[in-house]
Amino acid sequence: MIRRPLMLAATVATLVACATAPGVRSERADQVTTTSQPSPTPSPTTSPTTSSSPAGDELGDGIGDALFPDLGNPGLDVVHYDVELSYDPTTERVDGTVGLDVTLTSARDEITLDAVGLTASNVTVGGESVVAVADGPELRIPLPQPGSAGDSLRIEVSYGFENAQILSPIGFSIGWFNTPGGSYVLNEPDGARSWLPCNDHPSDKATYTFTIAVPAGLTAVANGTLTDHRTVGDQEVWTWQQDDPMATYLIQLLTGDYEVVDGTGPDGLPLISVVLRADKATMQQFIDVTPAMIDFFDGFFGPYPLDSYGIAMTDSFGGLAMETQGRSLFSRDDFLGGLGYTQQLLLSHELAHQWYGDAVSPARWVDIWLNESFATYAQWMWLEHAGFSLAGEEATFALENRPPGSSADPSAQDLFGYNSYDGGAVVLHALRLTIGDDKFFELLRRWATENSGGSRTTADFIDLTQTVAGAPMGDFFDTWLFAEQPPSEFPIGQ
Numbered sequence: 040m041i042r043r044p045l046m047l048a049a050t051v052a053t054l055v056a057c058a059t060a061p062g063v064r065s066e067r068a069d070q071v072t073t074t075s076q077p078s079p080t081p082s083p084t085t086s087p088t089t090s091s092s093p094a095g096d097e098l099g100d101g102i103g104d105a106l107f108p109d110l111g112n113p114g115l116d117v118v119h120y121d122v123e124l125s126y127d128p129t130t131e132r133v134d135g136t137v138g139l140d141v142t143l144t145s146a147r148d149e150i151t152l153d154a155v156g157l158t159a160s161n162v163t164v165g166g167e168s169v170v171a172v173a174d175g176p177e178l179r180i181p182l183p184q185p186g187s188a189g190d191s192l193r194i195e196v197s198y199g200f201e202n203a204q205i206l207s208p209i210g211f212s213i214g215w216f217n218t219p220g221g222s223y224v225l226n227e228p229d230g231a232r233s234w235l236p237c238n239d240h241p242s243d244k245a246t247y248t249f250t251i252a253v254p255a256g257l258t259a260v261a262n263g264t265l266t267d268h269r270t271v272g273d274q275e276v277w278t279w280q281q282d283d284p285m286a287t288y289l290i291q292l293l294t295g296d297y298e299v300v301d302g303t304g305p306d307g308l309p310l311i312s313v314v315l316r317a318d319k320a321t322m323q324q325f326i327d328v329t330p331a332m333i334d335f336f337d338g339f340f341g342p343y344p345l346d347s348y349g350i351a352m353t354d355s356f357g358g359l360a361m362e363t364q365g366r367s368l369f370s371r372d373d374f375l376g377g378l379g380y381t382q383q384l385l386l387s388h389e390l391a392h393q394w395y396g397d398a399v400s401p402a403r404w405v406d407i408w409l410n411e412s413f414a415t416y417a418q419w420m421w422l423e424h425a426g427f428s429l430a431g432e433e434a435t436f437a438l439e440n441r442p443p444g445s446s447a448d449p450s451a452q453d454l455f456g457y458n459s460y461d462g463g464a465v466v467l468h469a470l471r472l473t474i475g476d477d478k479f480f481e482l483l484r485r486w487a488t489e490n491s492g493g494s495r496t497t498a499d500f501i502d503l504t505q506t507v508a509g510a511p512m513g514d515f516f517d518t519w520l521f522a523e524q525p526p527s528e529f530p531i532g533q
């Protein structure tokens with residue numbers, strides 16, 4: 040993700056300074072108007088007169104993520120989500136149902152889902168109605184019969200909301216945003232739970248079917264492939280299928296006057312982009328440059344790891360770019376001036392995330408550098424290829440401007456700070472110089488291909504580095520990754 044002001048200045052020097060500005064973010068009050076916070080006390084959601092007896096803290100409120108302790112839900116693995124929503128842009132009301140195919144990973148008589156500020160009207164487990172309880176950021180769902188590890192369950196939650204956003208610990212609001220022309224979602228890291236009861240942690244990836252109803256004349260867009268589009272009464276219903284395992288924070292859901300633009304990338308890769316109909320002529324150049332970028336990264340990172348790719352140009356505030364899986368999300372406002380440095384940076388950064396972040400996701404949020412540093416390094420490589428700047432110069436500039444702090448140990452407030460991006464890309468450049476180009480790119484390829492579809496930690500990356508390097512690398516990572524202050528100069532390259 041990139042979320043910061045973008046300067047469209049004319050000189051590369053100015054733009055380099057902009058691209059490496061540490062962790063600055065903008066927020067427009069008119070775009071973030073409501074905040075739903077966890078309710079302080081449990082309240083029944085299906086009946087005001089009856090309530091289950093939730094087990095309180097028996098399950099805990101998360102899976103132990105150090106930065107986001109209440110994210111995730113113990114004892115369950117979501118295999119598939121069926122997200123069925125109906126959106127009325129005139130009232131900004133969303134109603135629907137999410138069905139979850141869940142496998143229990145431990146014995147239990149209750150499960151939780153992450154759901155903040157959402158009112159569930161009905162909840163079933165295996166077709167039986169149960170009385171679920173909203174308990175702060177959790178929806179507590181009693182099981183009709185005690186379950187054992189390995190049991191498969193179908194959970195269905197009917198719910199609705201308006202303007203669902205939360206103020207994330209990272210410092211800005213995320214969730215569901217209404218726009219003049221429709222809506223979009225921005226989820227990273229913990230916003231999906233503001234509009235979708237889910238297991239909102241990147242360690243649990245699943246497949247998805249999105250069935251989204253909008254008024255006739257509008258388009259609904261989600262990750263994956265459009266598998267059905269029909270008219271039902273005065274609504275159009277759009278069904279999208281995401282078969283690649285995906286973390287909740289990577290969900291794309293757009294409504295508006297969009298046109299779906301199909302194309303073909305390297306090796307027959309389906310390209311499925313979406314642009315606002317009025318923007319199509321302006322945005323075609325960015326669709327057109329995409330195959331060359333995929334081809335370039337294929338050569339270094341291995342084959343593009345997902346079933347399809349594309350770009351989505353939405354009517355969000357400027358400065359937003361997000362690696363929504365299989366189709367990166369950008370703000371149209373950042374792409375009205377042609378294909379310059381900033382556009383090349385944004386397009387290449389989010390594309391590279393499809394390998395690093397989407398195919399291979401962080402197992403814990405503290406591992407965010409495995410996403411952002413890799414995408415930043417890839418962006419430097421593309422900018423060099425495109426003739427804008429040299430990766431080595433970008434790295435030197437980043438090292439000189441790096442604030443103290445380990446890239447492997449960010450706080451929640453600094454999750455998207457300098458050392459997760461350029462500061463961590465410095466670590467990768469030092470690693471490249473230490474082990475040489477051949478082993479460095481073998482490492483990046485193996486990291487993407489061997490872990491595709493999974494979620495991994497920094498320790499996993501260090502293990503693979505040592506395997507590829509054929510030597511202990513503890514001293515290197517202690518010096519460059521874990522140290523509060525890395526060396527002031529890069530190693531002499533091989």
Ligand SMILES: [Zn+2]
Pocket residue numbers: 040041362388392410411414
């Ligand atoms: Zn990013």
